[in-house]
Amino acid sequence: MTEKKGDRAGVVQGRLKDRVVLRIRAFEPYSSEFTSEQIGVIADIAEKYGSGVVHVTPRQTVEIPDIERSTLSEIESLLDGHGLAPGSTGRYLRNVIACSRWCLYNAVPVSDLAARLNNLHAGSILPGKTDISLSGCDFSCVRSRTSDIGVIARAEIELTDKECKKCSLCVKAPLGCQVDAISLSEGELAIDADKCVRCGFCSNVCRPGTIRVKSTSFDIYAGGRGGMRPREAVFYKNVGSEEALIEEIGAMLQRYAEYGREGDRMADIIEKEGTGFLEG
Ligand code: SF4
Ligand code: SF4
Ligand code: SF4
Structure with missing residues (x-):
């Protein structure tokens, strides 16, 4: 390592x-x-x-x-x-950061994962500056998409057989859907899967349990950076558990350490060659 x-x-x-x-x-x-x-x-x-x-x-x-x-x-x-x-x-792994564990919107609280990653990898010297940022939902308050490795927790929802009370709470911000993926047209509830960003907010406000979270997971993004040449990270892969996430980030750091030349940020490599090197 x-x-x-x-x-x-x-x-x-x-x-x-x-x-x-x-x-x-x-x-x-x-x-x-x-x-x-x-x-x-x-x-x-x-x-x-x-x-x-x-x-x-x-x-x-x-x-x-x-x-x-x-x-x-x-x-x-x-x-x-x-x-x-x-x-x-410098080239020491930067502080792994997470959004607030107390936030109402967490699909999965990620603070303890950031603590684990810090304890595992703090002090590692890598080819270049390396930011890892973990967000509990798609709001991405810690800028996961402009980090070398960014994580966004996801909540997959499903409709149950519990009767919808047509209260509309799930339909609109601030507590319900922020991306207009839910409609209540002529009393019929519909969810547009293409618009849904798997935040799970709608399940939080649905008192009867018509909408519930089916599963949670983590999207991993790679190769983002801020600074003078900002770059948005690309989607790398989805993992289904906290253990898989810890393991995958460890493997990404390892491959970056082996593959990168001194001074290369992960974003530089991905910009030129894509994410193939991360697969080992
Ligand atoms: S990213 Fe989501 S869960 Fe995390 S602090 Fe922001 S709104 Fe809350
Ligand atoms: S899980 Fe999907 S449908 Fe529900 S609030 Fe989030 S984006 Fe909207
Ligand atoms: S919050 Fe639940 S009960 Fe209210 S409209 Fe949405 S699905 Fe129906």
Whole structure:
């Protein structure tokens, strides 16, 4: 598997020559969920070694700016034992992020999967910067489609024999269908399978149980990126369980590590050659 990191992951040069920014990820519970104790540790470090300010990054880590490089070892020892560690910079696997586990719209909550992936792969050195982003539904709040590896949880729905009360709650946003896949025409409920994005929202609001979730799964996308040359990821494959997802992402990282040359992002390879190399 991929090489493990040496020291000084998580350190970014600051705007002032003699100052660095220290990026910190939480392993327990996982970034971006910090316990009050962890927030206290970070606040104390920012107060004593920085300028009393912390910055939350787009990839759900916390940065402490204005740190003297000579104090880094001392700071790292203060993080030990609190489920915190420097990381998520350069070619080290970036913090695996997930959307909120508390969101009403989750087809499947994905936070614990992100924690598992972080614990399995944090510190791996890959050919290029690598983002992995897990979304609990097609809203894709953590931008799964512009990540190197993006996951979107899906809920396949089905109609049951429970009588529809024609309440219309499933038909429209905000709680029902956001993509106009459901119609109630002349009292007849119809679902357009071509429009349905398998979010499962309609089943959440259907009190009689006329619509229910038949199965859940995960769509995996590959080769997206943001930045100055943004690119949308392509659909790679669907997997039917959390274990299959963990295994497949491990295999994708492995193949990327073996196939990519230094500096290649997954998006660069897929743009030129497609996703074939990921199949091994
Ligand atoms: S992606 Fe879906 S489940 Fe996740 S936070 Fe956004 S709306 Fe909620
Ligand atoms: S599962 Fe399909 S039909 Fe139901 S709300 Fe989502 S997109 Fe609409
Ligand atoms: S929410 Fe359920 S009961 Fe109401 S219209 Fe939709 S399918 Fe029928």
